[in-house]
Amino acid sequence: MDREFTVIIEQDEEGYFIADVPELKGCHTQAKSLDTLIERIKEAIQLCLEVYDEKQTLTHLVGVQKVRV
Template identity: 55%
Template sequence: MQFNIIIEKDEDGWFVATVPSLPGCHTQAQSLDDLLERIREAIALYLDVKGTPPAEELRSFVGVQIVDVEAC
């Protein structure tokens, strides 16, 4: 199975990955290589415990957009 993951870098420089289709499935690491290994493990554990979500709950990636907003 394939899952979209979101990768961000936190204020301490750690990479953080979340899986939008699997609520609560996330991990962190200091390198991208470690992060990808860990998120694969997290997804596998999630699926072992909770099972595969129904197809209608699996989200497809659309895109990322930066939006400018003026401060009030």
């Protein structure tokens, strides 16, 4: 059964793409291209799920909000 996760993608000042999975604490990776990033985050998700403690609760991303200060 396939599971679906939200992936937040950002780009740093050096041009690297950074992916973070909010539902899986500590699950993130980076790559120089988006294609490589997607491959790597899929691998990272699989690894995180293998070691994720069943007692840990998966979070659920509610949304992204811009805040002006």
